[in-house]
Amino acid sequence: MKNLNSEQDFLALIDTYFPSINGHVTLGRGDDCSILRTNEELCISKDLFLEDVHFRRSYFSPADIGYKSLAVNISDIAAMGGVPKGFALGLIVPPELDESYWDSLLKEMAELANRHGLILAGGDLCKGASLGISVTVWGEPFQNPKQNSGSKGKFLTRGNAKPGDILFIHGSLGLARTGMLMLEKDEPSECKTYPASVQAHLRPQIRIETGNALSTFPSVTGLMDLSDGLARDLPRFINCCETAFGAEISLSEALLHSEVIRFAETNGILPEEHAFQGGEDYALFGAASADGFDELMNTVKGIVPIGVLTDRPEILLNGKKYSEKGFDHFSG
Amino acid sequence: MKNLNSEQDFLALIDTYFPSINGHVTLGRGDDCSILRTNEELCISKDLFLEDVHFRRSYFSPADIGYKSLAVNISDIAAMGGVPKGFALGLIVPPELDESYWDSLLKEMAELANRHGLILAGGDLCKGASLGISVTVWGEPFQNPKQNSGSKGKFLTRGNAKPGDILFIHGSLGLARTGMLMLEKDEPSECKTYPASVQAHLRPQIRIETGNALSTFPSVTGLMDLSDGLARDLPRFINCCETAFGAEISLSEALLHSEVIRFAETNGILPEEHAFQGGEDYALFGAASADGFDELMNTVKGIVPIGVLTDRPEILLNGKKYSEKGFDHFSG
Known part of the structure; x- marks a missing residue:
């Protein structure tokens, strides 16, 4: 039940669970920015997930928090019809949470990310009075791997529905x-x-x-x-x-x-x-x-x-x- | 000195200062995601800017907070040699700040953004005990407008310096x-x-x-x-x-x-x-x-x-x- 005593400890724990580079992120965490290899279009969204605003620690396990904080962001990519590609993570860390807590939270978040081929491309850590997670997620238009170029998906926006639909x-x-x-x-x-x-x-x-x-x-x-x-x-x-x-x-x-x-x-x-x-x-x-x-x-x-x-x-x-x-x- | 009583009031204030679309952001705020038109590469960074961690309201004016919260993020793009293109904004809003406070903060942030051609491409608002600003910023490699294609900049990363440099x-x-x-x-x-x-x-x-x-x-x-x-x-x-x-x-x-x-x-x-x-x-x-x-x-x-x-x-x-x-x- 040891505590995470430094930013380096915390970053090392994150590195345990989240790969740093892939075909989409060509420069991973640790520099001023990450570098993404992109195509023509990207859709991007950002949601805050804050203790006592969006969740309570009394009934959310750390694994639940790790899951839901990322899931609600990925859902915005689903709602565009897109394929999630990467995310950036800001963590507001209250002093009383020990390493096992963060281990559970990050492990579950990583499982969800990996299941969807989503790479963690950077972020920020700081102390705060209550737990907070800020996620920015992005995705690309869907391309059906089974079909030819004609089957590329388009981003689905809200402005085009008509009476009778x-x-x-x-x-x-x-x-x-x-x-x-x-x-x-x-x-x-x-x-x-x-x-x-x-x-x-x-x-x-x-x-x-x-x-x-x-x-x-x-x-x-x-x-x-x-x-x-x-x-x-x-x-x-x-x-x-x-x-x-x-x-x-x-x-x-x-x-x-x-x-x-x-x-x-x-x-x-x-x-x-x-x-x-x-x-x-x-x-x-x-x-x-x-x-x-x-x-x-x-x-x-x-x-x-x-x-x-x-x-x-x-x-x-x-x-x-x-x-x-x-x-x-x-x-x- | 009226208060911002709803999310709609707040979004309307944001719309006063920040344009919604440009050549880079083709779908602006208000949908599940924003849509970016991208080229081959993007660099991306995310920093939290939290009250009593990164700043104090006692000696930062709201305009200072609006400036610095975005400036420290843009600085990460500068450190890559990149051209800032857009940002997403998460605001944690304490109950006691009135409209004039937010007006000053957002106005100064918008002036900095507009000066650098940076467009606000979405984000998130929620209440919290203390003021917090979460920014995700991205940019593209520099292309010297005065010269031909050979003068395109590269992203400047940290891994390549050698003894004698x-x-x-x-x-x-x-x-x-x-x-x-x-x-x-x-x-x-x-x-x-x-x-x-x-x-x-x-x-x-x-x-x-x-x-x-x-x-x-x-x-x-x-x-x-x-x-x-x-x-x-x-x-x-x-x-x-x-x-x-x-x-x-x-x-x-x-x-x-x-x-x-x-x-x-x-x-x-x-x-x-x-x-x-x-x-x-x-x-x-x-x-x-x-x-x-x-x-x-x-x-x-x-x-x-x-x-x-x-x-x-x-x-x-x-x-x-x-x-x-x-x-x-x-x-x-």
């Missing part, structure tokens, strides 16, 4: 929020009765393969990941379109996880509205032209239609107008 | 540390007698043009920026070389700023050793082959030779062996 999801709605609400109650025995929800909050799935597959379909007109819940993210998706569009969303209990339904019923709320509120599901949410949607569904497993984009600037959930806002990490 | 600096040594030590004394009247030192700590100069010029000289064998002081950074520069080299450094009072000499004498330390310790000067430090060094000095204004790389693994300062370490932001 089918809205779809890939992943659960409301499951991670259910898990977060259970974990915040701090009653471990109750959490045990919501295992999938807790898992969804601690270890969100990332959907690179799905994003990559979608990026090769010209009929897909937009994609994002649901980090703040459909209630908050849907207006963002729609407002990126040229005019103020709206949406008709249909959620039935058949679409929802049984734990989401049970939680909602126990707490006297409608399961569909709880799922719509959601938050931190990191499901993919997108739009595609109705023409050819059956082919899309047959090709990309797990795609579920949940509604349609309309030319009226209002959002209907199961026929009811919806104006309530999902949670905002920033306000309140 | 001249070691040189561009910028002051010890001035920023003098300023920091004066500011930490919290005696405003004394600070007034060290104006250049205080300025060097609050507003370090960045040296993009110098780095760019150096990047076109084949005789330059390495470059870095001095963030932790020559005493700590010199061993890093040398250890990057294939074998354990050493250095003979000569610093005379003629090389030092009068405030550095005055501070050292007032505090009973040798001015050269105070300058050698340094810290946060963000001077450029590099190596070049002795052959052609005069031409280098005549072409790149402000280059000052301060020693030579040797094949003995020891560091001599004015003939005395130096083993003491400079300060470490991480330890202690």
